[in-house]
Amino acid sequence: MLEKQATGPGYSIRDVAHRLQATAHGQGDHEATTERLINRRSAMPSEPTMRLRPATREDAAAIKDVVRMAYTKWIPLIGREPRPMVVDYEKAVQENDFDVAHSGSRLVGLIETILHDDHLWIENVAVRPEDQGRGIGQELLRHAENRALSAGRQEIRMLTNAAFDTNLRLYEKVGYVTDRREPSMGGITVYMSKQIG
Structure with missing residues (x-):
């Protein structure tokens, strides 16, 4: 979310920090700059929940x-x-x-x-x-x-194709482990599971 805001019409936290650092060295009005940056960020539309x-x-x-x-x-x-x-x-x-x-x-x-x-x-x-x-x-x-x-x-159990690397990384990231791999339809099927209790 912050990266999107940094490249969009608002300022990122890094932008705010740089501006505040500049004002601390006498390069602007600290309070006015802070207020403008906060107001600009709060006016930005937020992503729907x-x-x-x-x-x-x-x-x-x-x-x-x-x-x-x-x-x-x-x-x-x-x-x-x-x-x-x-x-x-x-x-x-x-x-x-x-x-x-x-x-x-x-x-x-x-x-x-x-x-x-x-x-x-x-x-x-x-x-x-x-x-x-x-x-x-x-x-x-x-x-x-x-x-x-x-x-x-x-x-919980599931399977996926071994070629779907981004899917595999996501499942492993959230705790799924590979139980076995089997040849299927010219590729490899990965059977995965997660213990949750």
Whole structure:
């Protein structure tokens, strides 16, 4: 967030520090400069708060769009559409649990889960490309943990393609470990899990 503000119309914290340092050396009016910088930053529009809610059947088309946008970048790498891109989401929304993330009025991400007897399975997590890097994926994964714990499950499992390096790094960052790797459809499928209780 700070980097965006530093390159946009406002000032970053570093800008404020440099200006204050300059005024401390007699290069300006300290109080006036501070007030101008604070007022300019407080006048900047803030990013909409992300909110999560259960998906409905009416969300199926938007879910499909987000999934296709999120996975398109992997097509040249693996030579085909990843499996989530060919799912019938009209049907999936009725069979599995989906939670969708909104930023303002925009659907920016989703997580699809399936509750099993001894674990929660994450079938899919996807975030719009332009919204990646904002922590939405991590928030969706935390939401899945809360869902699992609420249902009395202490383990979460998932799989991903070994070629999806940014996904793997995210999952490892939030505590998932690789259980096994298996050849699949000309690539490698990575099975991962996380103990949460």
